[in-house]
Amino acid sequence: MSQLVETARQQLRGAVLAAIEGAIAAGELPKAPVPEFALEVPGDRAHGDWACNAAMAGARAFHAAPRKIAEALTAHLNLEGTFFTKCEIAGPGFLNFTYDPAFYGRVLMDIESLGDGYGRSDVGKGKRVLVEYVSANPTGPMHIGNARGGVLGDALSAVLEAAGYQVEREFYVNDAGNQVNRYGLSIEARYMQHFEPGFPFPEDGYKGKDVTANAEAFIEEHGDEYVDRPSEERRQALISFAIPRNIQGLHDDLKRYRVEYDTWFHESGLHESGAVDRVVELMREKGLTYEKEGATWFRGSEYGSEDFVLLRSNGVPTxxxxxxxxxxxxxxxxxFDTAINVLGADHHGYVPRLKAAIAALGIDPERLKVVLMQMVTLMRDGKPEKMSKRSGEAITMANLLEEVPVDAARFLFNSYEPNTRIDFDLDLAVKExxxxxxxxxQYAHARICSILRNLAEDGITPRPCxxxxxxxxxxxxxxxxxxxxxxxxxxxxxxxxxxDPARITRYVLNVGTLFHKFYNACRVKGVEPELTAARLCLCTAAKTVLENGLALFKVSAPERM
Structure with missing residues (x-):
């Protein structure tokens, strides 16, 4: 893993601390506890590569103007043995540091040495993180929001892994509860309508084409065998037939989208194992519940939420x-040390309830992290595409991937912060x-590959510089x-x-931009051999970083375009 920038940070911290101690020892600053100060890479590098606010942070402790403190610090600053060559005072007292030119060569050597490991770190210290995302109900095909959640969760998992966390990816299958019962009523109606056209369809039923397709597939296997069976038996047979088919459909669509999981965790397993009943009993034992109008309530108001029902008066869990x-x-x-849930923004009211419940059970609620993502609107010719899941006319994730390349879908969905609404431009997504x-x-990467091929034809290949x-x-x-x-x-x-894995999407876009800028300004071929070799080293470093960045969200890096 690369430690150059972190080493630079630690070098600066040590140099600034030594300068503060030197200024105090010389009597230029009064004795006082050393204040906390920040070191950061500024957005505008025109005035330096790093900025430090130690002078401003120390104004109160040292009873002096920041500018005066900064002057005292620079008088005692020793940058020998660091990656830095100079320090200048800016504005009210910022310390701006500039890299020694040799640092840039070290960066390229570092990238060459680490290859596909460049970018990785041990920030996460191997902590175990479970990332749950998509978790669409198995009552129909996945929609556009699932397409966004799929790449968001997948890219977030990859970013966490690269940062040194031990990550597992999980899909939570909601194969129990009201939505499955409603799906059962819907498919039962379609099954019965095949034999009895006047059979009523439930008012709040699922009207998607998949419901009819599953009913017809069931008929192919069982014919009218269930027409005269009791409704409950018929419905259960249809659910047992259709839900696994739908789950397999989710598997297939997600795999096509390059999303794969370590675990598919079934809600039904929680019911079958007794875990659902046990958690209610545990909450009762801890005195976290009370009875009201026959229902069992959780004392959520004591844990930062609101009171809410756990068991309805008929004993059925909410x-x-x-x-x-x-x-x-x-x-x-x-x-797991941390659980991360990627959810739609419509879950914002649900999160405090869940956190309150786990806090009441003695679990630090900060161990549950929730990423809420905003809605997606598909745009064509500058106008929204209409979609309605209940009407059966939804634009599904599978429909999207028939029209938009997977690379484009994954890249564009991951170009936005989760809390930003997306107007997904279908016309832009297919432009070349x-x-x-x-x-x-991708063209930046292909351009580098073209440079390498052309130079190789003249016998010039990358070599250590x-x-x-x-x-x-x-x-x-x-x-x-x-x-x-x-x-x-x-x-x-x-x-x-x-x-926020979108930071990496924006980063590789910046790398592409700066590579194109470099390509247009600096010739690789036709200059002194030493300069050609150095520029070739820079090209291969940019190629490595583009590949590593795109790999984090499973977007290809083509060699020809």
Whole structure:
């Protein structure tokens, strides 16, 4: 794993702390506890590669103006043996540090050495994280929101793994409860209508084409065998037939979308094992419940939520009880350090209830992290595409993938922060030009491969460069690109902390942009052999970072376009 940027950070911290101690020892600053200060890479690198706010942070402790503190610190600052060559004071007292030119060569050597391991770190310290995402009801095909959730959860899992967490991916199959009962009523109606056209269809039933298709498939196997059976028996047979078919459909569609799971966890298993009943009993034993009008309520108001019903007056659990049992299973039974749920924004009211329940059970609610994602609107010719799951006219995830390449779908869905609504432009997604972000990034990779092929025809291939040769890379476009490549490990760690894998999509887009800029400004072929070798090293480093970044969200890096 790359430690260069982290090493630079630690070098700066040590140098600033030593400067503070030196200024105190010289009597230029009063004795006082050293204040906490920040070191960060500024968005605008025009004034330096790192910025430090130690002077501002120390104003109160040292009873002095930040500018005066900054002057005292720079007088005692020793950068010898670090990756930095100078420090300047800016504005009210910021300390801006500039890399020694040799640092850039070290970055390229680091990328060459680590290859597909470049970008990885041990920030997560091997902590076990369970990421649950999509978890669509097995009562029909997946919709566009599931397409967004699929790539979000998948990319987040990959980012966490790259940041040093031990990650498992899970799909929670809601194969029990009201929605399955309603699906059973719907498919029963379609089955019976085949033999009795006037058989009523439930008012709130599922009208998708898959319901009819499952009923017809059942008829092919069983004919009219169940027409005269009791309704409950008939409905159960139809559910037992259709739900596994639907789940297999979810498997197939997700696999086509490059989404695969370590575990498919079935809600029905929680009921069958008695886990749902046990969690209610546990809450009773802890004095967390009370009875009202025949129902069993949870004292949620004592844990930051609101009181809510666990068991209805007929003894049937509400929808939240299996979810409490499920999260108890995640965090206690299976012992994950953290559980991350990727959910639609319509779950925002549900999250406080779930956190209150697990807190009441003695589980730190901070171990449950929830990523809420906003809605997706499909756009064509600048207008929204209509979709309605209940009418049977929904644009499903499978429909989307028939029209849009998987690379484009995954890249574009992962281009937005989870809490941002998406207007997914179907016309843009299929364009093969620089307006399409995924095409633009992939073209940068293909362009590098073309450079390598053309040079290879002349007998010039990438080779390890000396630090002296790499020091020839001084053009602004070269330095700007190397700086960005050096930040890859930090970007992944930051995306993991923020649970926002879209940061990596934006990052590789920036790498593509800066590579195209470098390509247009700096010739690789036809210059001095040493400079050609150094620029070739930069090309292969950019190629490695593009490949590693795209791999995090399973987007291909083509060699020809």
């Amino acid at each position: 929808y939240v009880v299996p979810d409490i049992a499920y999260h108890y299973n995640k965090l206690v039974t299976r012992g 030009d620089s307006q399409n972000p995924v095409y633009y990034v 000396t630090s002296g040769e790499l020091a020839l890379l001084t053009a602004p476009e070269e330095i700007e690109l190397i700086r960005l490549l050096s930040n890859f490990t930090d970007e992944i760690a930051g995306a993991a902390r923020a649970m």
